[in-house]
Amino acid sequence: MDTGVTAQSSTLTEHDERTLRSVFAAYTATATFWLLFATLVGVIMAYKFGAPDFGAGSWLTFGRLRPIHTNDTFYGWASVALVGLAYYVAARSSRTRLYSAKLAWVGLVLFNLAAVAGTIALDLGYNDGNLEYREWPGPIRLIFLAALLVTAWNLIGTVARRTTEDIYLSNWYTLGAVLWTCIIAIVAILPWYQYGLGQVSVSGFYMHNAVGMWFTPLALGIFYYALPKLLSRPIYSYALGVFAFWTNLVFYPIIGAHHFLFSPLPWFLQTTAIVFSVAMLVPVWGGSANFLLTMRGRMSGMAHSYPLMFIFVGVIGYLIGSTQGTFEAFRSLQEVWHLTNFTVGHSHLTMYGFVTFAIWGGVYTLLPLATGKEPSQLGLMLHFWMALVGSFIYIISLSVGGTIQGLDWIHGKPFIESVADMQSYWVWRGVGGSLMLLSHAVFAWNVWRMIFGAGANASLDNSGPAQGAGA
């Protein structure tokens, strides 16, 4: 392998560049479609909390839209966008071309096929047991698994072709994410150990691992590449990044049962999950500190760079969202917050404040480098502020409302009062959600500008891996 280093590096052709650019752009574009669609569904649902008879009929009923919203956000938007970024980062940081453009296209088709089929199936009522984030019928989840396998193969092949000595840290996270998630998908789909309470324990495992071993490492992989790129300085500590990688790997898979505290799952399983939820502070704080220290002394310049601001919000979202998750795992706080809307606020703080902002930061940093076309400052500004303010309103209203909901129950009020007390908070949630939807429309416009807009097409980025990639 090493002998071919210089040869391969010099054989990066214009064709390879074009291919990588097209793959990255196509993944981003289809993901953006799913973001718009899933958010629209979310806003319709938010409206129903105030006007429950709005959107009558089976195909617009809440119980069918809800899994469509979550699954399309997870597997249409975030997964596809993150895989597109992972391809770009893998090829660039390894100073090579994609192992196989064909596989990348096959993967893209499979991801989107699964999302389309899954959406239709769920709307027709083909829901695999209301088991959160694995509601798509089995065959459709197999399509998604096939997309994962193709992606894993292609990313490994790309990194194996690298012309650098080291494997850049970002690729640790993204390679790990796709490989681990293949295992998660297989564990979730095999039926033999999923009867009754056995399935409850698998649900706890799946629910949290699908988030924490897939979206989290992929998004962290973006931070590790985009931050040094934007700041032209290496990541603060490479070793800390490696440390966070292994601790995240060992601690995260153990915390799933904290979704079922006070359930009939064995008490020791729940307690173990709580203990490791606390242990998760190690990789979370370690990783966050690493990113913030990389940005040290450069905060004042941040106002001039929206990509950097998106990433900064993403890092803060990771820090606060994950730390909140640890606290929610304590029995004393679960007693108040579990089963309330507080949980919905938490999942938006993490999937939106962390993962989605990370994707945006990555796309705004890297897509212009790939295509040579920039979005307008106005578009960036509108997107950033509407998304930030919208999600802020969303999360605060559900966190406060959810706390009141939980306290109503503890105070033994008639159940319907906990519904009535939420009304004004649900209105504010709808306001926040609408702002988020508007910001996504602006994002779609920005993506259009970065792919099809007029721009200096010549300035293709060819500068190789991020600073501090050990190269």
Added chain:
Amino acid sequence: MTKLMLIAGGSTLVYAVLALLMGVLPGIELSNTPPGPGVIPLTALQAEGRGVYVASGCSYCHTQQVRPLQQDKVFGRPSAPGDFAYQTPELLGSERTGPDLTNIGARQPSDTWQYIHLYNPRAVVPQSIMPAFDWMFEVVDSAPPGVTPVALPKAFAPTYGVVVPRRDARALVAYLSALKQPPFPDAGAPSISGTGASSGAPASATAPTRTGGDDAAKGQALFTATCAACHQATGEGLPGAFPPLKGNPAVNDADPTQHIHVVLHGLQGTRIGGILYASPMPPFGTILSDADVANIINYERRSWGNHGVPATVEQVAAERAKGN
């Protein structure tokens, strides 16, 4: 290449072991949990109803897990591992936007109520935000023989014809009616809420304190939580479905004995004002203490223009001691 093997292969191996330990092995072990005493499989129609429940996404708002916490006692006894033996897919849920349904078949045994509520929840619970599942019903000129039309209040009924449930609705209601917690073996007689009690005290036949029973605020809260779904906050009930308490002879009777008896032991097939009410009322004696029964009864006797003589805790205790 070795580096790639170490990072990708090594971490995947570690993850595979952890997935086995935290996902598969607990799954194998817990899948073999034997059914608890009295836990039985669903009938074919009930199982079909469970399918409708899943297809409609009911469990995104309704949990089926009662936690061993004070605030969950209104929903039944704490869920036990043996309760889930025949529950695949599991429907424990993660949100409680609506109430827990673990024991709804006992808490709300009336099919009449379930059909009205399913057709449009706001017909019985004005503040409800649950979707209407009216596509599970059809409007016909007259109900076919053997089918009872849904007893909708005027404001929610179609202008002509009657509403009858389709198969989906019948299966779903059959499933909801089957959701009853079998009592723990040492918990005595079957109860609509297991060993729990909304007041924090179990059936207080043995409770030493004979005080209270005239707390108006508590009476109103208990009425809202326990009675209003059928008898309505106005006390007027639903014509043809649930009898009114406003002007009800038993509620206005100077002797509260019959009123107490109905709350403690339930009622079915009563005739008030010439109208027959076929829908069953569950017994509340097992989940309400004597004081709370008195609180509710006295709230009903003083509200909506009623002028019944208040009941005392002693009278409730005496009625309870007599048995059904």
